[in-house]
Amino acid sequence: MRIEIWADVVCGWAYIGKRRVEKAVEGLDVEVVWRPFRIDPMAPAQAVPHEEAMADPMADDALRRCAPGLTPGENRVRMSLVAAEEGFGWTWGPAWRADSHDAHRLIALALEHGGPALQDAVAERVMKAHFLDKLDISDRATLHRLAAESGFAAAGALLDAGEGDELVRELLLKGKAIGVTTSPTIVAGSQALAGAQPPEVIREFVLAATPARPLPAEVERYRHAESLLDQRDPLGALVMLKPLLGEHGDDRNVLLLTGRAYYLSAQLGRARETLERLVAAAPDDAYARHLLGRTLQRQGHADEAAPHLRMAAAMAPEYA
Structure with a gap:
């Protein structure tokens, strides 16, 4: 079974x-893959000293996404204590508030070019650099x-060429x-476990997980x-829909979802063009006419507008 750590x-x-997952899956036939999540998407492009950053309310918001239910101060104390218990020592803690986008690119590229083992090695080295070696992991030369x-010697050229961004x-x-x-959030099969839970909890979760029913890639993309769109992110929905428009551009469901996304993102010209195509193909679609x-x-x-609304x-x- 594949485990994804977001x-x-x-x-x-x-x-x-990461340490707890390693203990939890020891002896199990599982493949661990790392996926990106951003707790601090507003981190500056140029890293700033961590202590200085802690005065920024945006940094507090980021820490809350890393530890829901704890104040930033409580989180820092609790994390330091647990890190010591896990063997990281008392020098734990970053020196920089760093943008993690390029580090995520590196980790994703490691999976593509070398598989889970290389990806795990890269993820380990990046996190050690940030939390123990006090390095700026937003710096390209450092990466x-x-x-x-x-x-992963080929990574430098790949990063410099912009690979992995999309x-x-x-x-x-x-x-x-x-969702x-x-x-971290651990996903196994169709179930998810939030937080850095104890190893025994993670192991029980993994053993109880059932593989998700495989879906065609285009169906999965459509559902995402x-x-x-349900989360009011029409621009994100359009990113997901873009490949479907090329491959399944005449599909009524794809056209309707695209029309909705254009409408909700105020791209009215594109919404009109898409919905006119849909209404021409399916004149009995009441919702398409209404939209x-x-x-x-x-x-x-x-x-x-009046005839369509009527x-x-x-x-x-x-729709009356």
Whole structure:
């Protein structure tokens, strides 16, 4: 079975969770894969000293995403104590508030180019660099060195070429779509376990998990787009839908979801074009007509909107 750990490498509980997962799955036939999560997406592009950053309320918000239910001060104390218990020592703690995007790119590329073992080695080296070696893991030269030390010599050129950027952004959207809200979150099969739980809890969770029913890639992508739209993230939904529009551009469900996403993101011209295609192909689709009418209204075309709104209301009273 594959276990996915959705985590941010600048979240101390993720590093603690890594140690606990290693203990939990010892002797089990499992494959552990790391996936990105961002606790601090507003971290500055240029790292700042951690102590200085702690005065920023945005940093407090990030810590809350790393430890729901604890104040930032409580989280720091609790994390330091647990880190010592897990063998990290008393020098635990970052020196920098660092943007983790490129580190996530490196970790994702390690999986693509070397599989889970290389990815695990890279993730370990990056988190050790941040929490124990006091390095700035947003620095590209530092990431080049860490990758080489982990056996991923090709990573430097890949990072410099921008590889992995789109992949990480899509994975972040997938995490949001499946309901990941904290770092770390362990996903096994169709179940999720939030937080750096004790090894015995993680082991029990993994043993009880059942493999998720495999879905065609396009169906999974469509469902992720649906979830993002339900979460009021139409731009994220459009990112997920983009490949489907190329491969399944005539599918009514794809067109309707795309039209909704364009409408909710105020891209009214694209919404109109998409919904007109759908209404032409499916003139009895009341919701598509209603949404096309609302789109035309928002564009200031009341006369063009009226027939669609009337027909939608005649077909489905809830649109009256």
